[in-house]
Amino acid sequence: MLNYNSPINDQKEYSEIRITEVEPIIKLNLRGKKRDFMTKIGKELSIIPPSDPNTSSGNEKFNILWLSPDEWILYSNDKSDLNNTNFLEEKLFNEVSKSKIGSITNVSDHWTMLNIKGKNTFDLLSTGCPFNFNDFKNTKGAVAQTLVNHIDVIIHNKDLNNLNLFVRRSFANHLWSWLNDSSRFF
Amino acid sequence: MFLINCPYCGERDQSEFSAGGEAHIIRPKQPTELSDDQWAEFLFMRKNIKGVQLERWNHAHGCRKWFNMVRDTSNDKIHAVYKMGEKPPIK
Helix, strand or coil: CCCCCCCCCCEEEECCEEEEEECCCCEEEEECCCHHHHHHHHHHHCCCCCCCCCCEEECCCEEEEEEECCEEEEEECCCCCHHHHHHHHHHHHHHHHCCCCCEEEECCCCEEEEEEECCCHHHHHHCCCCCCCCCHHHCCCCEEEEEECCEEEEEEEEECCEEEEEEEHHHHHHHHHHHHHHHCCC | CCEEEECCCEEEEHHHCEEEEECCCCCCCCHHHCCHHHHHHHHHCCCCCCCEEEEEEECCCCCCCEEEEEEECCCCEEEEEEECCCCCCCC
16 A cells, blocks of 8 residues: 655745645556557546657646657646545556556656746756757647756656656655755756 | 767757667577587677777666667767667668
8 A cells, every 4th residue: 555655745936946746646657559558548547648759648637648659657637645546546457457458557656746837947957957948848748758967857848837847756855955956046 | 978869759868878789689599509608709799899880779768768879989970770670771
């Protein structure tokens, strides 16, 4: 049974930057190559996993981010309780994993989600990231997996100067400290 | 520092990738029938040429997929990038 023990549980505000840890959020890792897998996910969630690289698809409840040609991460838009997570995981697990058309793994505690908002958001990330944000920041729903301060992250561009950043739980505190230190320069 | 065009994610900085050595080395079908020298040859011996080389790379901090690359080791010029299982576009 999962326990949501947040590594950060904080929010900070600087000049045109606001960083918040959003939790608890359902996060599921989806893997599959078969056509049946896509159909099943589409039927269960009313969203088809995107096949185009660096993109996402979503509805009012969930987002599915492209990670690799056969891998996606699903996360909920709203904070949710533990029962909902288990119910969704179980439903997808029974439909997908048990019928061996793909795999569903609950990664809710594996990834920590930070929301970064404000005019200086991309300037802040650019100080420690090799990724070129020029096109990314103008593309709503764009996804990038890259490094920030040498830490692996998944970035989902939600809206103008508003993004969700996923970082592995064990690196979350370190990245949080770095983001806070770097934000003070703006 | 140079940019690598990942066949799945697009152009990314080299720091997101890790090099996997020489490409297109075929694993012997019956390793037990090889002598120690032949096995060591397969396992360890790699070309280290100055010039155009076929290499394996992994987008370790992105899509985590392996792919092949034709790279000139003398100036880091990338001639081609192609997926695993595909034939090299240039010889």
